[in-house]
Amino acid sequence: MSHTLEILEAAPRRWELDLEEVAAAIDACWDCVTTCTACSDESLAEDEVAAMRRCIALCTNCADVCATAARVLSRQSFGDVVLVQRQLEACVRACSVCAEECAKHAEHHAHCAVCAEVCRACEQACRRVLDAEALAELRALAGG
C-alpha cells in the first residue's frame, strides 16, 4: 500500500481537487512507469525482437511521461493547474498509444498483456483528474 493519499492530505496548501482522485492518478502513473520500463526491457529479450520495436519505443516514452505527470501531481503547494492539465494530456496520449500497441502482443507475451491493462488504468485515472469540474474552474481562474 502506498502512502500517497496520506502525504497529500498532510499538505498545508492543498489542490482544490479531489485528493483521492489525485492520489489514484499518482499511483497509477508509478505502476505504469514500472510496467512500461519492464515491458520495454522484456520485449527486448524476446526472440522476435524485430516485431517488438514499436512496443519498446512507445513503452520507453510512456514511462518518462507518466513519471513527470506523477511528480507534477505530487506538488500541490504552488502548483500550476494549467501545467497539470497539459502534462496529464501528454500522459493520456502516451498511455493510450502504448496500450493499443501492447494489446497487439498480449496473446503472445504476458508482459504486454499486463502492460496494456496498466496503461489503460493509468489513462483512465488521469482522465478522471482532467475531466473534474474543479480543474476546469481552476484553469479558468489561471487563464490557461
Next chain:
Amino acid sequence: MSHTLEILEAAPRRWELDLEEVAAAIDACWDCVTTCTACSDESLAEDEVAAMRRCIALCTNCADVCATAARVLSRQSFGDVVLVQRQLEACVRACSVCAEECAKHAEHHAHCAVCAEVCRACEQACRRVLDAEALAELRALAGG
C-alpha cells in the same frame, strides 16, 4: 559543445522535422533542467527563502517537464508526433510561468536572472518545433 545534432543525424529513421531545430530544443531543455535545478536549490539557501517559495516550486516542476521533453524529442524512430506536441506544450507552459516568476527576483539574485533567460530561450526553442508546418502536417496524418 553537445553531440545532439550529430547523433540525431545518425538515425536510420528520422523525424520529418528540421533536425537543427529539434537539436536546438533538446539542448535548450537540458540547459533549462540544469538552471532550474540549480536555481531552485540556490533560492532555498537565500536568507529570504520565504519570498522564494513560488520560484523554488516552479523551477522544480520546470526541470522535470523539460527533461521529459528532451527525452521524447531524442527518440525519432517510432516517435509519436502527437505526444511530441503535447509534451512540448507542457514544456512551453512550464518555462513561461517559471521565467515570469524568476524575472521578479532577477535584480536581487543572479541565479534567477540566469534562470529567467534560459527558461525564455527554452520556451522559444520548443515553440519553434511546435510551430513548424511539418509538425502540423504530421499531426494531421497521425490523427492527433
Next chain:
Amino acid sequence: MSHTLEILEAAPRRWELDLEEVAAAIDACWDCVTTCTACSDESLAEDEVAAMRRCIALCTNCADVCATAARVLSRQSFGDVVLVQRQLEACVRACSVCAEECAKHAEHHAHCAVCAEVCRACEQACRRVLDAEALAELRALAGG
C-alpha cells in the same frame, strides 16, 4: 496494488535474484519518490520554511535517486549487477540521510513523519536486495 511482481515474473530473462525482494524494493522506491516529492513541496509551504531547507533539499535528491534505482531494478534482461549494486548504495544513502532529517520534524509536521517512515522502509527494502548472497555471487562473476 501494483503489478510489479507480475511484470517481473513475465520476463524471458530474469534476474538471478529473489524477484519478490526486487519487486518490494521497486515499490518501496516509488512510494519514496512520491512522499519525498510531496514532503519537499509541502515543507516549502510551511510557515517556518527557513527551518525546513535541509529537509526540502534532501527530499528532492532522494526522490531522484530512488526513481533511478527503481528503473535500474526494473530492467532484468541485460542488466548489470554492478550497476544495480552502486545505484542501490546511492539509494540507501539518500534514504538514510533524508529519513534522519525528516524524523527531526516529525512531531511538528505529519508529512515529515510519513516521509521518514517511508524512507526507512525504502532503505531496508534496498538493503535486502544489496545483502542477498545472490547479488554478491553475481557481482563476483561480473568482476565488479
Next chain:
Amino acid sequence: MSHTLEILEAAPRRWELDLEEVAAAIDACWDCVTTCTACSDESLAEDEVAAMRRCIALCTNCADVCATAARVLSRQSFGDVVLVQRQLEACVRACSVCAEECAKHAEHHAHCAVCAEVCRACEQACRRVLDAEALAELRALAGG
C-alpha cells in the same frame, strides 16, 4: 553554450569543490543522456536489431543514471558529498560498460561511435570530480 558554470557560481552556498570540474561533469552527463537516449532509439530501428539488444539496454540505464548524477551535482546548498560520491560511482560504471558495448558497434553504426565517445568523456568528467582531493576531505568530514 550551457549556463551551467554561471548558475553554479551564483550560489549563496557553494560546493567546496572545483566548480569548473563540477560544471564540466554536469554538461558531460546531459550530453551522455541525449546520446544514450538517441543511440538506444536508433539502434532499435536498425535492421540487425537482435545484435543491438545489449547496446539498447545499457544505453537506457546509462541515460537514467547520468541524469540523476547531473541533478545531484547541480544541488550545492545542502548537498551530501557521500551521496555525490555514490551517484558518481554508479555513473562511472554505467558509462564505462555502455562505452565498451557501443564501441563494438562503432564501425557499423555512426550513432554507436558518437555514443561510445560521449560515454567515455562523461566517465572521465565524473572521475575528475570523484578523484579530487577536496571530495575525499569532505567525505571524511561527513563520515561517509
